[in-house]
Structure formats: C-alpha cells, structure tokens
Amino acid sequence: MATEIDVxxxxxxxxxxxxTHRLEHVLDDLGMLESTRIRYRPFMLDPNTPPEGKDIxxxxxxxxxxxxxxLFARVESExxxxxxxxxxxxxxxxxxxxxxxxxxxxxxxxRQHALATDLFEAYFLEGADISDVELLVELGxxxxxxADEVRHLMQNETELAASRREALLAPGMxxxxxxxxxxxxxxxxxxxxxxxxxxxxxxxxxxxDAS
Numbered sequence: 741m742a743t744e745i746d747v748x749x750x751x752x753x754x755x756x757x758x759x760t761h762r763l764e765h766v767l768d769d770l771g772m773l774e775s776t777r778i779r780y781r782p783f784m785l786d787p788n789t790p791p792e793g794k795d796i797x798x799x800x801x802x803x804x805x806x807x808x809x810x811l812f813a814r815v816e817s818e819x820x821x822x823x824x825x826x827x828x829x830x831x832x833x834x835x836x837x838x839x840x841x842x843x844x845x846x847x848x849x850x851r852q853h854a855l856a857t858d859l860f861e862a863y864f865l866e867g868a869d870i871s872d873v874e875l876l877v878e879l880g881x882x883x884x885x886x887a888d889e890v891r892h893l894m895q896n897e898t899e900l901a902a903s904r905r906e907a908l909l910a911p912g913m914x915x916x917x918x919x920x921x922x923x924x925x926x927x928x929x930x931x932x933x934x935x936x937x938x939x940x941x942x943x944x945x946x947x948x949d950a951s
Contacts, residue, residue, distance in 0.1 A: 743776045743945060748783040748910050748920040751841075751859040751870055752834045754815045754826065759919040759932030760856060761822055766938040770946075778853040782841040782907035783918040786834065793833040793869065818932070831864055835871040839894045841903040843876050843885070846893060851883045858882065 745763070749756035767773040786794075800808035812828045819826035840859055847855050858879050862868040868875055873894045880890040893899050910920070921929040927941045 743772060743942070744924055745776060745778045746781055746922040746925075747778060747856075748781045748915050748922075749856070749918050750783045750785045751837050751856070751863055753783075753785055753918050754819070754828065754864065755932040756919040757826070757860040757864055758815075758819050758822055758824065759921070760853075760860070761824055762932065762935050763921065763938050764853070764857075765822070766935050766942060770939070770942060772942065777849050779849050780844050780852045780856050781910070782845070782903050783910050783915070783920070784837060784841075784904070784907040785918070787836075787838075787904060787907060789834055789836040791836060791871070793835040793871070796828075796832060796834050799834070822935075826864060828864075830867040833869075835863075835869050837870065838900045838903050839873070839876055840870050841907065842893050842896075842899050843880055843890060845899075845903060845906070846889075847880075847883055847885070855879065855883045 747760060747763075749760065763778075764773065767776055797808055800811065816826050816828060844852060844855060844859075859870055862875065862879065863870045870876070873891060876894055877887045877890045881887060910916075915930075917930065919932060921938075923929070923941055924945055927945065929937060929941060
C-alpha cells in the first residue's frame with residue numbers, strides 16, 4: 741500500500757525547504773519516493789503579509805529586538821548540511837503566499853511535491869517574488885496547468901479566500917509551526933527533523949504494513 745504524507749508548509753519558510761528536502765532524500769534512499777503520495781496543505785507564517793511583501797530583517801529585528809544574523813546563519817548551516825546552497829541574503833523579503841497555496845490546491849497530488857520544490861527554489865535560491873502572477877503561470881505550466889487557468893485562479897478572490905481558510909485549519913489541529921508532517925494519518929513529525937527521524941518513522945510504517 742502506498743504511503744501518504746500530508747505536509748503543512750509555507751513556501752517562504754526556510755525550515756520547510758530544509759524539512760521537505762530531507763524527507764525527499766530519505767524517501768529516495770528507501771526506494772519509496774515514486775510510490776509515496778505527498779500532499780501539501782496550506783500553512784501561512786504571516787497571513788497579514790502586505791501585497792508588496794515586507795523586509796524580513798526589519799520584521800525579525802522588531803519581533804526579537806536583536807540582530808537576526810545568528811538565526812540566519814543557523815538556518816544556512818542546516819541547509820548546507822543537507823546539500824542546499826542557501827544564502828538568505830538573496831531573498832530579503834517575505835511575500836504573501838495565498839496565490840502559491842491556491843495553485844498548489846489545484847495541482848494533482850502526484851505533481852505537488854515537484855511544484856513545491858520549484859516554489860521553494862524560486863523564492864529562496866532565485867530570490868523571486870512567488871506572489872507574482874506571471875511567475876506562477878510559468879511554474880504552473882510545468883505542472884499540468886494552462887496559463888489561462890492559473891491567471892484565473894490567481895485573480896479569483898473566492899479561491900484565495902479558500903486557501904486562507906484552509907490555512908486556519910492547522911492551529912485547530914494543534915499545528916502551530918511549519919513544517920509539520922503527518923505520515924499515513926498515524927505518525928506526526930514536527931519541524932525540519934534530522935533524516936534519521938524520517939527514516940525511523942517510514943520504516944515503522946513499512947513494518948506495520950507488512951505485519
């Protein structure tokens with residue numbers, strides 16, 4: 741039986757980039773990547789991010805009343821250890837993600853992980869604005885969407901509102917941070933855990949399925 745994984749994540753969350761990369765690496769190592777259904781669920785780090793985005797450094801400096809550089813250094817170090825060449829200085833702004841989540845909601849599950857990878861790379865590695873409609877048209881075209889379909893979704897306030905509402909479901913489920921992984925509706929993993937944590941959980945599922 742195929743494994744199903746629900747991933748609560750936001751595409752402007754560096755730990756989500758790292759956590760999903762680690763999950764993919766373990767699935768591939770175990771020979772499970774092609775047979776696993778990875779479904780992405782909306783989670784918004786800041787649902788009130790303005791349309792033009794906001795300066796991440798200034799926002800964190802106000803929030804914690806200190807220089808966020810050590811925090812960035814830790815994230816970059818963890819990413820490097822997982823083989824991701826992350827340089828957070830390339831992306832100084834956080835952008836709203838309702839459009840990206842809406843595109844994901846309308847993407848077939850078999851294509852969702854590949855789309856998530858492209859969204860993470862566009863935002864973090866290329867420094868792109870992933871709320872930009874034309875960028876999402878381009879990315880959507882690689883994952884089964886027509887340009888007209890994506891433009892319609894990105895301008896449809898009913899669809900965007902549905903994504904925002906779905907993102908509000910996570911706290912009601914006890915999920916207050918991202919990434920958060922639910923494996924076969926039975927095992928929960930919070931955060932960008934080391935690969936061994938994912939490996940043990942997946943092996944536990946495989947043993948349960950075999951018994």
